[in-house]
Amino acid sequence: MAYSPDQNPPLVFNRELLKKHRNRAAQNFDQFSFLKQRAAQSMVDRLEDISTSFNRVLDLGCHSGTLEKEIAKSQTIKNRVKDTFHCDISYKFTAQIVGMAIAVDEERLPFKSSSFDAVFSCLSLHWVNDLPGTLIQIKNILKPNGLFIGQLLGGRTLHELRTCFIRAETEIRGGASMRVSPFADVQDLSNLLQRAGFSNPVADTETINVRYSHPLKLLQDLRGMGETSALFINKENRPPNLTRTILFRALEIYGEQYATEDGKYPATFEIITASGWTTSPNRFLNKE
Amino acid sequence: MTNSKDSKSGIDPRLLEVLICPASRGPLSFDKENNELVSKKAGLAYPIRDGVPIMLIDEARELEEN
Numbered sequence: 001m002a003y004s005p006d007q008n009p010p011l012v013f014n015r016e017l018l019k020k021h022r023n024r025a026a027q028n029f030d031q032f033s034f035l036k037q038r039a040a041q042s043m044v045d046r047l048e049d050i051s052t053s054f055n056r057v058l059d060l061g062c063h064s065g066t067l068e069k070e071i072a073k074s075q076t077i078k079n080r081v082k083d084t085f086h087c088d089i090s091y092k093f094t095a096q097i098v099g100m101a102i103a104v105d106e107e108r109l110p111f112k113s114s115s116f117d118a119v120f121s122c123l124s125l126h127w128v129n130d131l132p133g134t135l136i137q138i139k140n141i142l143k144p145n146g147l148f149i150g151q152l153l154g155g156r157t158l159h160e161l162r163t164c165f166i167r168a169e170t171e172i173r174g175g176a177s178m179r180v181s182p183f184a185d186v187q188d189l190s191n192l193l194q195r196a197g198f199s200n201p202v203a204d205t206e207t208i209n210v211r212y213s214h215p216l217k218l219l220q221d222l223r224g225m226g227e228t229s230a231l232f233i234n235k236e237n238r239p240p241n242l243t244r245t246i247l248f249r250a251l252e253i254y255g256e257q258y259a260t261e262d263g264k265y266p267a268t269f270e271i272i273t274a275s276g277w278t279t280s281p282n283r284f285l286n287k288e
Numbered sequence: 289m290t291n292s293k294d295s296k297s298g299i300d301p302r303l304l305e306v307l308i309c310p311a312s313r314g315p316l317s318f319d320k321e322n323n324e325l326v327s328k329k330a331g332l333a334y335p336i337r338d339g340v341p342i343m344l345i346d347e348a349r350e351l352e353e354n
Contacts, residue, residue: 016346056306083302094340100300102307103342110310110343 011129012182015089015105018127018230022063022090025226029064029093032224036063038208039122039151039271040070044077046149046273053080054117058141060106060150061124062086063226064096085116088124090226106134111141118147123271126152126183127230135196139278146278148198153227154205154270155185160258161218161250161267168250172243179242181229189274198276206271211264215254218267298323299336309334311345324349 025032044067059067065086072078086097087104094101104110106121106128119138128134138148162180169176184192186203193201212218222228259265299318307316307325314329324333325341332348334341342348 085303085306089344091337091340091342095338097340100303101340102303103340103344103347105310105344108310108345110308111306112308115306 012231013127013129014230015107015127015129018226019089021223021228021230022088022226023092025224026064026090026092026096028224029226032221033063033066034210035208035225035269035271036066036123037070039273040067042206042271042273043067043120043122043149043151044070044074046275047071047077048074050147052117052145052147053082054147055082056116056118057081057084058111058116058119059084059086060104060119060121060138062088062097062101063093063122063124065098067120067122068099109134109137109141113140114143115141116146117143118149120148121150123151123153125150126181131184132192132196135192135198139196139198142278144278147275148193148277149273149275150189151271151273152189153183154272155183156207156268156270157183159268160254160265161215164215164250164253164257165246167253168246172246172249178231179229181231183270184272186272186274189272193274193276196276197278199279201274201276203272203274206273208269208271210267210269211260212267213264215251215265215267218265299325299339299341303341307341307343310343311348326351 062068068084068086071081084099086094086099086101088094089103089105091103094103102110106125107130119142125131125134142148158180165179166176186205190201190203193203254265298320304318308314309316309327309330309332311332312327312330314327316325316327316334319326319333322333323336325336326333331351331353332345333351334343334348336342
């Protein structure tokens with residue numbers, strides 16, 4: 001029954017490429033962290049409603065430590081969290097953390113069973129290939145009565161950009177390739193939590209509309225956040241290169257299709273927040 | 289266990305309490321001399337940079353067999 005990461009789920013994302021994007025984003029992240037901040041604030045709001053104290057917290061996908069900074073601003077929560085273990089696949093992010101940090105691949109968590117009272121993950125798990133497997137691992141490293149809250153980008157994220165790329169590429173090349181990552185939806189997520197064995201799984205969604213002066217600014221932001229596409233590409237499935245012609249046609253379509261009267265370009269981000277608890281003592285506790 | 293005054297080498301003992309090898313899920317031992325976390329079971333040594341253990345399999349050093 002114990003989860004083995006060697007069951008080879010299909011690879012959608014190239015984790016090596018993700019690491020590169022994150023390392024690059026680490027240089028200047030605070031200029032591009034508005035989405036992460038927004039999600040972290042929403043995480044803090046939720047924690048304020050829970051009166052539990054947490055001795056050991058795992059921050060999975062910590063970026064520059066945004067979540068901890070938000071927690072530190074809340075009088076009601078900061079005293080309830082004792083030790084935070086910060087993790088990111090990018091060493092350059094972990095190097096910015098004041099406190100304990102570990103470079104970790106979310107697909108292979110290097111922690112003993114029943115190590116943490118809570119695992120919080122703020123906008124990182126949408127890059128995981130095997131989300132069910134990662135959720136099972138998270139449940140395993142939580143103590144009984146432990147809390148997991150995870151925030152992921154959901155399926156409506158960047159739907160404008162996705163549509164424009166597909167239309168531009170179809171016009172010019174007669175067929176389209178995947179240029180924007182696939183994302184999970186709310187229903188998937190609460191099902192996955194349930195299947196991973198969490199009790200009281202809840203998932204909800206929040207839509208954030210950002211208005212850009214130009215769609216290129218959106219692309220710049222995605223780069224700055226370390227969120228540019230990291231799809232897994234090999235020789236067999238390599239899509240044709242994204243040419244300038246296609247890119248500029250896509251940006252043109254963005255304007256035609258979505259620009260508002262005051263000349264702004266809206267972009268949608270959907271943040272799905274899912275949470276669940278571990279209740280009964282973990283049956284695999286002594287198998288380590 | 290470690291000398292936490294030295295930030296360049298060493299590791300927070302609280303990390304040693306929770307960490308295991310991500311490849312074998314076996315225990316780790318702290319090699320003070322090389323500043324690495326060693327997984328005998330997987331034959332891998334994970335580097336520690338400025339107090340941050342790099343628990344990534346592709347960045348671990350393969351141990352020579354003896």
